[in-house]
Each structure stands twice: as structure tokens, then as C-alpha cells.
Amino acid sequence: MRVLRHCLDAADHTCLCDQLVALEQPETACLSIAFGSVHAISALSSCHYATTLSANWVATSSCQDAFSDQATEGSHHLAILQFIDPIGAYGVASRHSDSKTIVEDSKAALQQALLAANKPGELPAFIWCSPSPGLEEGLLTGIRELIGNDVPVFGGSSADNDVSGNWCMFDGQQLIQTGFIIAVLFPSVPISYYFSCGYEETPYSAIVTAANERQLISLNNQPAADVYNAWRGHNSQTPLPAGPVLAASTFSPLGRIVQQYEVSMALLSHPASIRADGSIDLFSQVNTGERITFMQGDTELLVERAATVSGIARQQLSNLYDSKPQAAIVIFCAGCMLAIPDDIKRVHHGIRQALENIPFIGGYTFGEQGRFADGINRHGNLMISAIIFGSDNESV
Amino acid sequence: MSQSEKQQELLLQLKIENQQLLKFKKLNSLMRDTLDTFAVKGRNQSPFTSLFDLLGQELQADQQFIVAINDDETSFSILDATSPQLKNLPAQLLHKKNDIDSEQHVFSQSSAFFDLALSPKWPAVLTTTLPQARSALIQPIRIGQHHYAIVLLSDKTKTFNIEAKTVVASYSSFIASFLSLFENQRLAAERDQLFAQQKRIEQSMVQQDKLAAIGQLAAGVAHELNNPLGFIYSNLNTLKVYMQTVQSFVHNAYATTPALKDVAKAANLSFLLEDSFDLIEESLTGARRSRDIINNLRTFSHPDDISVSKIDLMAILESTIRIANTQIKRNAKLILTKDIASAYVNGNATQLSQVLLNLINNAYHAIDHKQGLITVLITQLGHWLTIKITDNGCGISNSAVSHIFEPFFTTKDVGQGTGLGLSISRAIVEQHNGCLALEHTSADGSVFVVSLPVADASKDD
Structure with a gap:
């Protein structure tokens, strides 16, 4: 298998099409995974040559812009990984969907993707997904109901620059705003991955006593906002008033602690807004009875974390499969990126070093999907993940 | 990143590696148990x-x-x-969606x-045979040019995960060694079978050589003996005529000169004349x-010297009986049983009649009691006519069984049989593209079977 990375200037639609034409390969790519600004993904969707270049696309809009191992100027780029793998099998399916139909849509699309890969009924080695914000848990539930938890599911929620709902995805045929794209991979090379957050636990935690999907109503039978602000106070942070709190809460999210092998891993929920009734709207679902922990982070933790996650994924590829890395995808939460705008180049540099200069692409997303070592696929916020594709010398 | 989180990260990393090690341990344990089990039971059961x-x-x-x-x-x-x-399932065609070379069948990956x-x-045949199977794990195995696959089935969906797939994939080289073992056993069995076949062919060739040598010898001997025997036979007949003339002359002399009777009596002439006729007759019997024997030898050597036509085997059988x-x-009682109304073969009626007569006579000679029973059964199976001749005689000894079709082999007393009957019969039957065999023999009797192709039937059938 060959993985090609391209980083194209998407500021001008015609120019983007010309660059895509110039990428022509003797073999059509089995799959292309891409990130770009909302403008870049829209431009890609209007370039008819895209389907000639690749049979399947999972192109996701990133907050602000995509990033890659190539340093770029400007703000509209399309970062692409092209998979040319005649021995492997790949299939992509997509749906316009909503929170009521997402589970069934997820199952139907997964079956369609398997059929497109000519592998109906078979477990893929890996699933890559791109949901619009709000549909992530339903998407994962549908996948779990159809094939169980055996296949790692990674991806990132589409994003825009101001949470105005302009995010979009392109599957090679259509532009989707509310829905998802799912890709099944049966590659001829091994894949390693790592999913983590860049935050530390604090001693403050409470049990969710009332919740409605992504609305956290009460903690220990008290209004959630009161408990949250009390924790902030203990941590020398100012309380947050009712209203949007996305940016202010970036370094103080809530975490659901997942125990694995006596080690705690945190799945983060990013507070988006505080309601007048004292409940908190989150960017991921919490359930009544779960223990929620107040998490804390800072610039250095986030900068280091991206490199650490990439380094662990690279090391695992070597340890588990004795394979050399060929290319990578890094997902970095848009909330984290927005919290450290002046240090984002340090993040890229750290990733580049940790991956030892192999090609990679990345996007800043409004939700991250992945799995910890406990083998359960989850959706979280403020998370970082790295997915590394190995080389042909080893089998999956 | 705090020191404690770094330590937690490291611990997690170690735990993941430990998980991998446990997987390898599981694999090693599987291999060790397989070896142990096979070492104990392997020789006594399927590999x-x-x-x-x-598994x-x-x-x-x-x-x-x-x-x-x-x-x-x-x-x-x-x-x-x-x-x-599944064990009894015959070979099945592999489903392919289309004829494109790159299209993979289900057992290829x-x-x-x-x-x-x-x-x-x-x-579909597996769905029909095992309708309860809901999920499967398939691992192809290649040994040299041969392709195999091991398939694990479960009655529940979502049974086999990626880890199981990895374990079986890692274990596949071990399975390959089992398959090699199986393949070696199969090859060894095939080799033994070929050796046995080769030995049989060699023995048959030796037998054929022997028969050919005997045939050539017989032809030569028959040719060489035929001329002197012609002299002897002819001369004996002439001598017999001469002796009749001498006897007539003596009787006439007695009539004209009675005194000669005394002289003749003194010389025991009457006995000499009478005994001379007996001697001539015995010599002629020997010559005949x-x-x-010479004619039999010639028939053995050249059984195909006879004309062939479509003949009514049933009529020949009835006439011979x-x-x-x-x-x-x-x-003895001789009973003919017919399962069919008519039976036609391509062949020579005289020769086939000779074969049947030989077999019936042999059956009769094997009967040494008064309740003798010989049954002749003619049946048809496909394109083959079969005549089964069963007697309740003394049977054939084990030591004789392997020699009965050899020329000049006989269990009869000297002078009672030439030892050519069965060998000539087999030669004739084989000349008719059929076969003659001893089906059974015991102290209660023997069964000989003659099989001949039905007229116009394919010779290869």
C-alpha cells in the first residue's frame, strides 16, 4: 500500500481543481481522507475531478484550517491522504441524518460501506468516520449494534470557525452538513492509534444526578453550574456566568474517568454554555449515575500532549507490528487549538518530531471519536488522537 | 505534563504491551498444548x-x-x-461474483x-449444511502450491473479534505444519498405493512375460511336434491296416494249411496279433x-486366430450345459438360472463354448460326493454380462489358488489333466475383452465368474 500526502492551496476554486488534476496517478486511490477549511471542502465538492482522483472521499471541514507536516501560509488549505492499495479493500457511505434517525442511519450506512468494499458481513480492520456535531454518540451506537465493539472507530466531528453550523463534509458525491460519512478499511498494512486528552484530574468530582443527553442538569443533586463554579473557585478560577462558556471553559472541562488496567483515562466533556436554570450544555453526552471529575489543563500540557500521543502511536506500530510508519492522521480538538492560538506551531512541530518527519495531515474538530485501550469506541471533547499507517513489509 | 501523568502514561503503555504479551502467551500455550496433545494422540486419530x-x-x-x-x-x-x-460433503464449486481475476473467493483472505x-x-452449500452458523473466522493457509483454509464457525453473530483473527493468523503457520503432516500422510499413502500397484504391474508383467514365453515355446513345440506326430499317427494307422492284412493272411493260411495252427500256437501268434492291435490302439490314443495337447497349445498361443461375430451367449450356454x-x-445336478432374456456378445462361439465347458467340467471334477450341485447364473449389470459358475465341491487349496491360471498347473492326477484348461480359458476370455476370475473358494466349493462386454457396448465401460 502507498499513502500519498498532499497539501493544496484551496483559496481559489479553479486553482484547487488545477492542483487536483496535477495529482493524477496511474492508479485511482481507493480512499482519500482530507481536512480543510469550510471553504476548502466546499471548493473540493465543486471540483468534478475529485472523483477521478479517488474512488472514495471522507473530507471533513476543520475549524479555521487543516494542518499537515508541510508548513503553510494562508488560511484555506486542503490536506489529503490518498490510499493506493490494490490488495486492500475500502468502502465509503454517507447519510444526511438527525438525532432521531442517526442509529438506524449509522447501521444502514455501515452495511452500505461494507458492500461497497465487497466485504458484506465482514469485520473491517478500521473504521474512519466524520459526523456533524451532535450525532456522534448515535453514530457509534449504530456501529456497535451492528458489529460490536471489536473494530476501532476513529474520526473527528466536522467544524467551522465560530460554531455557527457551517461545518460540512464531502464523500466524493455530495456535500453534507448534518449527517455523517463512514469509511471501512481493510488495508494491507497495520494501523496503530492512540486516543487521549491533554488534561489532568483534580480531586473534585461528583455524581451526575440528572442529565438529558448533552444537558448536564445536576451534580450530587445540586445545579450543575453551581458545583462546576465551586470547583473553579477551589482551583483559583473565576466562576462563569450563564451564557456561552466554550472558550472560557477550555482549560477546565469535565471528565468521565474510564478505568483501564488500574489506570484512569479521562473522556472529556467540554461545557458549551450555562443555562439560566443552572444546567450546563456540553459537547458530549453524560449519563445519570456517572462520576464527573473537574479537569484542568494549560498551554504546555496541550502542546506536549499532541506530541506524546503521536509518539505513543508510532511506538505501538513498532512494538505491536514491527512496522515502519508511512503516514499519519492527527486529530486535535478545535477548542484546544482556539485556547492556544499562539502556540499552535509548537504543537505541529512537536507532532512532526514525534512522528519522525513522516507525512501527516490533521484537522481541528468539534468532537473526537476513538478508543482507549479498554477496546470501547467513544466520543469525547478536547481530545487528541493519532492514527498511523504502517508499511507493506508487515501484514495486518 | 505532570510527573504523575507521565508515570500513568508509562504504566498504561506497559499494560498495553503486557496485553500483547498475554496474547502471545495464549498463542504459545495453544501451540504447546497442540504439540503435547498431538504427541500423545496424534498417531491414533486424525491430525x-x-x-x-x-481452537x-x-x-x-x-x-x-x-x-x-x-x-x-x-x-x-x-x-x-x-x-x-461436512465431512461427507462432496467437492463444491467456489462462488465468484464475476470472472474478473482479481475477484477473491471467500477462502482466499x-x-x-x-x-x-x-x-x-x-x-450456499455451507448455509444449507450448517444453517445455524451465524459468524465465521477464516484463515487461508498456503503450503507450497496448495491452498487450504481453516474455518471456525459460531452459532452466534459477532463471535470472532480482531484479536481472535490475529491469534488464528499467528497460529496459521502451526496449522500449516499440521496440514503438511496430513499432506505427507496422504502422499505416503499414495506412494504406498503406487508401490503396491507397481508391484502388481511388475508381477503381472512377469506373468505376462512368462505367458508370452510359454506361448512362444508352446507354438514352437507344437510346430516341432506336429510333424513327427503326423508320421507316428499316420504310420500307426498304416501299421494297423498292415496288421489287419497280416491277420487276414494268417486266418487264410490256417484254412488252407491246418498244421500251421500248431506252429502258430507254439509261437503264441494269436496273442501277438491280438496284443499288436491293442498296442497300436493304445499308441493311437496316445497320439490323439x-x-x-498340441492343438490346445496352439490355441493358447494364438487365441485370436479365430473369427469373431455377434453371437448368442445364452444359446451357447444352454448348448454347453x-x-x-x-x-x-x-x-451332480446342473442348474441354469437366467436373470435376463437374451445375451449377445462379440466373439467366437467355439472358443466361448470351450471356456464354459472347461469351467463346468472343473466344477464337476471338484465334486467328490453324490450330492453334487453346479449352478450357472447369467446376469447383466450395465454393459457387462456375467456368468457365475458355483459348485459345492472340495474347493481349491490356498497354495493352489495363486497358480490355477498358470499354464500346465493342475491338481489332477498325472495324465488326467493337461493344466491348460483355465489358462486357455482366461486367454480366450481376455481376447474377448472380458475377464475370468475365481470369486470365492472354500471347503464348501468354488465360484468362478466370467464377465464379457455386451455386444456393441463401449469397450472402456
């Missing part, structure tokens, strides 16, 4: 039985089987299986099926017997 037991325990498989793919990958057959229904009902690749019955009826 796959232990393998199925261990079934480790991976929760309800059914397992191993398939062999034919060289052009168009069909598969079951080598071994835990399910008896390592794969885990979470729901077989969703896969059109899964062979010699002539018959009538002739044989004139001699047999004193000591």
Missing part, C-alpha cells in the same frame, strides 16, 4: 482432531473445518471437520464475518491325446 479441540476451547467455535482449494481455485473440498455432515447472513460470498450334462448327471 486435525486435536487442533479442532484446542474450539480457545476461540469459542461451535464448528470447525479445513478446506482444500483446487489448483485453479474453482472448487473446494472438506479435508476434515467437526461436523459429520483472512477474514472475520460478524454476520454470515449478510455475505453473498459464503457458499498328443495331438489334442446340455453337452456337459451327459457326463455330469450321474453325480
Whole structure:
């Protein structure tokens, strides 16, 4: 298998099409995974040559812009990984969907993707997904109901620059705003991955006593906002008033602690807004009875974390499969990126070093999907993940 | 990143590696158990039985089987299986969606099926044979040019995960060694069979050589003996005429000169004349017997010297039985049973009659009691006519069985048989593209079978 990375200037639609034409390969790519600004993904969707270049696309809009191992100027780029793998099998399916139909849509699309890969009924080695914000848990539930938890599911929620709902995805045929794209991979090379957050636990935690999907109503039978602000106070942070709190809460999210092998891993929920009734709207679902922990982070933790996650994924590829890395995808939460705008180049540099200069692409997303070592696929916020594709010398 | 988090990260990393090590440990344990089990039981059972037991325990498989793919990958057959229904499954065509070369069949790639009902690749015959199977794990195995696959089945969906797939993939080289063992056993059996076949062919060739040598010898001897025997036979007949003339002259002399009677009496002339006739007659009998032997030898050497036509075997059989019955009826009962109304073969009536007469006479000579019974049964099976001649005689001894079709082999007393009957009969039957065999013999009797192709039937049938 060959993985090609391209980083194209998407500021001008015609120019983007010309660059895509110039990428022509003797073999059509089995799959292309891409990130770009909302403008870049829209431009890609209007370039008819895209389907000639690749049979399947999972192109996701990133907050602000995509990033890659190539340093770029400007703000509209399309970062692409092209998979040319005649021995492997790949299939992509997509749906316009909503929170009521997402589970069934997820199952139907997964079956369609398997059929497109000519592998109906078979477990893929890996699933890559791109949901619009709000549909992530339903998407994962549908996948779990159809094939169980055996296949790692990674991806990132589409994003825009101001949470105005302009995010979009392109599957090679259509532009989707509310829905998802799912890709099944049966590659001829091994894949390693790592999913983590860049935050530390604090001693403050409470049990969710009332919740409605992504609305956290009460903690220990008290209004959630009161408990949250009390924790902030203990941590020398100012309380947050009712209203949007996305940016202010970036370094103080809530975490659901997942125990694995006596080690705690945190799945983060990013507070988006505080309601007048004292409940908190989150960017991921919490359930009544779960223990929620107040998490804390800072610039250095986030900068280091991206490199650490990439380094662990690279090391695992070597340890588990004795394979050399060929290319990578890094997902970095848009909330984290927005919290450290002046240090984002340090993040890229750290990733580049940790991956030892192999090609990679990345996007800043409004939700991250992945799995910890406990083998359960989850959706979280403020998370970082790295997915590394190995080389042909080893089998999956 | 705090120090404690770094330590937690490291711990997690170690735990993941430990998980991998546990997987390898599981694999090692599987291999060790397989070796142990095979070392204990391997010689007494199918090489796959232990393998199925261990894989079934480790991976929760309800059914397992191993398939062999034919060289052009168009069909598969079951080598071994835990399910008896599968073991008896004949070779099956492999489903291919289309004829494109790159299209892979279901056993060509390592794969885990979470729901077989969703896969059109899964062979319909396996769905029919094992309708309860819901999920499957397939691991192809290649040994040299031969393709196999081990298949694990479960009655539940989503049974086999990626880890199980990895374990079986890692274990596949071990399974390959089992398959090699199986293949070696199969090759050894095939080799033994070929050796046995080679030995039989060599023995047959020796026999054929011997028969050919005897045939040539017989032809030469027959030719060489025929001329002197002609002299002897002719001269004996002439001598007999001369002696009749001498006897007539003596009687006339007695009539004209009675005194000669005393002289003749003194010389015992009457006895000499009478004994001379007996001697001539005995010599002629011997000469006739010699002539018959020579004719038999010539028939043995050149059984195909006779013309062939479509003949009514039933009529020949009935006629032969009538002739044989004139001699047999004193000591045995001869019964003909017909399962068919007519029987036609391409051949020579005289020769086939000779064969049947030989066999019936042999049956009769084997009967040494007064309740003799010889049954002749004629049947047809496909394109073959079969005549089965059964007697309740003394049977043939074990030591004689392997020699009865050899020329000049006889169990009869010296002078009673030439030892050419069965060998000539077999030569004749084979000349008719048929076969003659001893089907059974014991102290209660023997059964000989003559099989001949029906007229106009394919010779290869």
C-alpha cells in the first residue's frame, strides 16, 4: 500500500481543481481522507475531478484550517491522504441524518460501506468516520449494534470557525452538513492509534444526578453550574456566568474517568454554555449515575500532549507490528487549538518530531471519536488522537 | 505534563504491551498444548482432531473445518471437520461474483464475518449444511502450491473479534505444519498405493512375460511336434491296416494249411496279433491325446486366430450345459438360472463354448460326493454380462489358488489333466475383452465368474 500526502492551496476554486488534476496517478486511490477549511471542502465538492482522483472521499471541514507536516501560509488549505492499495479493500457511505434517525442511519450506512468494499458481513480492520456535531454518540451506537465493539472507530466531528453550523463534509458525491460519512478499511498494512486528552484530574468530582443527553442538569443533586463554579473557585478560577462558556471553559472541562488496567483515562466533556436554570450544555453526552471529575489543563500540557500521543502511536506500530510508519492522521480538538492560538506551531512541530518527519495531515474538530485501550469506541471533547499507517513489509 | 501523568502514561503503555504479551502467551500455550496433545494422540486419530479441540476451547467455535482449494481455485473440498455432515460433503464449486481475476473467493483472505447472513460470498452449500452458523473466522493457509483454509464457525453473530483473527493468523503457520503432516500422510499413502500397484504391474508383467514365453515355446513345440506326430499317427494307422492284412493272411493260411495252427500256437501268434492291435490302439490314443495337447497349445498361443461375430451367449450356454450334462448327471445336478432374456456378445462361439465347458467340467471334477450341485447364473449389470459358475465341491487349496491360471498347473492326477484348461480359458476370455476370475473358494466349493462386454457396448465401460 502507498499513502500519498498532499497539501493544496484551496483559496481559489479553479486553482484547487488545477492542483487536483496535477495529482493524477496511474492508479485511482481507493480512499482519500482530507481536512480543510469550510471553504476548502466546499471548493473540493465543486471540483468534478475529485472523483477521478479517488474512488472514495471522507473530507471533513476543520475549524479555521487543516494542518499537515508541510508548513503553510494562508488560511484555506486542503490536506489529503490518498490510499493506493490494490490488495486492500475500502468502502465509503454517507447519510444526511438527525438525532432521531442517526442509529438506524449509522447501521444502514455501515452495511452500505461494507458492500461497497465487497466485504458484506465482514469485520473491517478500521473504521474512519466524520459526523456533524451532535450525532456522534448515535453514530457509534449504530456501529456497535451492528458489529460490536471489536473494530476501532476513529474520526473527528466536522467544524467551522465560530460554531455557527457551517461545518460540512464531502464523500466524493455530495456535500453534507448534518449527517455523517463512514469509511471501512481493510488495508494491507497495520494501523496503530492512540486516543487521549491533554488534561489532568483534580480531586473534585461528583455524581451526575440528572442529565438529558448533552444537558448536564445536576451534580450530587445540586445545579450543575453551581458545583462546576465551586470547583473553579477551589482551583483559583473565576466562576462563569450563564451564557456561552466554550472558550472560557477550555482549560477546565469535565471528565468521565474510564478505568483501564488500574489506570484512569479521562473522556472529556467540554461545557458549551450555562443555562439560566443552572444546567450546563456540553459537547458530549453524560449519563445519570456517572462520576464527573473537574479537569484542568494549560498551554504546555496541550502542546506536549499532541506530541506524546503521536509518539505513543508510532511506538505501538513498532512494538505491536514491527512496522515502519508511512503516514499519519492527527486529530486535535478545535477548542484546544482556539485556547492556544499562539502556540499552535509548537504543537505541529512537536507532532512532526514525534512522528519522525513522516507525512501527516490533521484537522481541528468539534468532537473526537476513538478508543482507549479498554477496546470501547467513544466520543469525547478536547481530545487528541493519532492514527498511523504502517508499511507493506508487515501484514495486518 | 505532570510527573504523575507521565508515570500513568508509562504504566498504561506497559499494560498495553503486557496485553500483547498475554496474547502471545495464549498463542504459545495453544501451540504447546497442540504439540503435547498431538504427541500423545496424534498417531491414533486424525491430525486435525486435536487442533479442532484446542481452537474450539480457545476461540469459542461451535464448528470447525479445513478446506482444500483446487489448483485453479474453482472448487473446494472438506479435508476434515467437526461436523459429520461436512465431512461427507462432496467437492463444491467456489462462488465468484464475476470472472474478473482479481475477484477473491471467500477462502482466499483472512477474514472475520460478524454476520454470515449478510455475505453473498459464503457458499450456499455451507448455509444449507450448517444453517445455524451465524459468524465465521477464516484463515487461508498456503503450503507450497496448495491452498487450504481453516474455518471456525459460531452459532452466534459477532463471535470472532480482531484479536481472535490475529491469534488464528499467528497460529496459521502451526496449522500449516499440521496440514503438511496430513499432506505427507496422504502422499505416503499414495506412494504406498503406487508401490503396491507397481508391484502388481511388475508381477503381472512377469506373468505376462512368462505367458508370452510359454506361448512362444508352446507354438514352437507344437510346430516341432506336429510333424513327427503326423508320421507316428499316420504310420500307426498304416501299421494297423498292415496288421489287419497280416491277420487276414494268417486266418487264410490256417484254412488252407491246418498244421500251421500248431506252429502258430507254439509261437503264441494269436496273442501277438491280438496284443499288436491293442498296442497300436493304445499308441493311437496316445497320439490323439498328443495331438489334442498340441492343438490346445496352439490355441493358447494364438487365441485370436479365430473369427469373431455377434453371437448368442445364452444359446451357447444352454448348448454347453446340455453337452456337459451327459457326463455330469450321474453325480451332480446342473442348474441354469437366467436373470435376463437374451445375451449377445462379440466373439467366437467355439472358443466361448470351450471356456464354459472347461469351467463346468472343473466344477464337476471338484465334486467328490453324490450330492453334487453346479449352478450357472447369467446376469447383466450395465454393459457387462456375467456368468457365475458355483459348485459345492472340495474347493481349491490356498497354495493352489495363486497358480490355477498358470499354464500346465493342475491338481489332477498325472495324465488326467493337461493344466491348460483355465489358462486357455482366461486367454480366450481376455481376447474377448472380458475377464475370468475365481470369486470365492472354500471347503464348501468354488465360484468362478466370467464377465464379457455386451455386444456393441463401449469397450472402456
